[in-house]
Amino acid sequence: xxxxxxxxxxxxxxxxxxxxxxxxxxxxxxxxxxxxxxxxxxxxxxxxxxxxxxxxxxxxxxxxxxxxxxxxxxxxxxxxxxxxxxxxxxxxxxxx
Amino acid sequence: xxxxxxxxxxxxxxxxxxxxxxxxxxxxxxxxxxxxxxxxxxxxxxxxxxxxxxxxxxxxxxxxxxxxxxxxxxxxxxxxxxxxxxxxxxxxxxxxxxxxxxxxxxxxxxxxxxxxxxxxxxxxxxxxxxxxxxxxxxxxxxxxx
Numbered sequence: 001x002x003x004x005x006x007x008x009x010x011x012x013x014x015x016x017x018x019x020x021x022x023x024x025x026x027x028x029x030x031x032x033x034x035x036x037x038x039x040x041x042x043x044x045x046x047x048x049x050x051x052x053x054x055x056x057x058x059x060x061x062x063x064x065x066x067x068x069x070x071x072x073x074x075x076x077x078x079x080x081x082x083x084x085x086x087x088x089x090x091x092x093x094x095x096x
Numbered sequence: 097x098x099x100x101x102x103x104x105x106x107x108x109x110x111x112x113x114x115x116x117x118x119x120x121x122x123x124x125x126x127x128x129x130x131x132x133x134x135x136x137x138x139x140x141x142x143x144x145x146x147x148x149x150x151x152x153x154x155x156x157x158x159x160x161x162x163x164x165x166x167x168x169x170x171x172x173x174x175x176x177x178x179x180x181x182x183x184x185x186x187x188x189x190x191x192x193x194x195x196x197x198x199x200x201x202x203x204x205x206x207x208x209x210x211x212x213x214x215x216x217x218x219x220x221x222x223x224x225x226x227x228x229x230x231x232x233x234x235x236x237x238x239x240x241x
Contacts, residue, residue, distance in 0.1 A: 031204065031221065032200070032202065032203045032204070033203060033204040033205065033206045033209070033221070033222065033225050034195070034199050034200065034203050034204070034205055034206065035192075035206045035207075035225050035226060035228075035229040036192055036193060036195060036229065037193070037195050037196055037197045038197075039229055039232075040200070040203065041206070041224075041225040041228055041229070043221055043224070043225075048224060048228070051228055051229075051232065053232065063232075067231075067232070076200060
């Protein structure tokens with residue numbers, strides 16, 4: 001199973017992570033959470049952005065809200081930024 | 097239909113055999129009651145989503161509350177649903193390992209948000225995060241359904 005929609009709940013605005021995108025925008029309304037080591041989920045104002053899964057090689061695979069792969073990235077911060085960009089403007093490629 | 101997430105503590109850490117028996121019983125009962133869901137086992141705690149007809153869910157919750165294998169059962173989230181999130185699983189099962197790494201800066205811990213005292217919005221979000229984790233891991237695991 002690789003494609004699915006998640007319909008639960010609403011995001012909290014607490015505990016948000018600050019990251020900087022390439023165009024110097026700052027994104028403060030995204031909540032990032034760790035479910036287990038190497039598995040991270042992003043949400044924004046009640047919307048599920050997607051998840052990031054660390055690979056065995058140490059890169060980071062990012063997937064959007066319907067589990068479409070957004071890309072593979074060399075750093076977690078890059079994967080986080082890509083998920084936000086994908087949510088805002090469509091899929092982007094990876095750098096790893 | 098409703099979806100209900102609860103957590104409970106295992107009275108004693110179940111053996112592999114006991115876990116298999118619990119799952120087999122759960123899947124048989126759920127199929128008969130039109131119930132679907134998932135079960136996570138982590139750090140001697142169960143996290144289970146039950147979804148289906150409201151009466152069936154509530155009856156099963158009462159049964160679980162009376163089950164001597166469970167202690168400190170607590171309903172974390174309950175909401176009406178029109179579609180099942182786990183329609184393909186009579187009761188999917190995954191074990192989750194203990195965390196060994198520090199949280200990345202600014203990140204929340206989903207299980208902390210499920211603990212008592214967390215804000216309702218945080219609980220709902222954490223439940224969604226667990227749901228996603230389960231779906232991803234279950235898709236790559238043989239021990240599901």
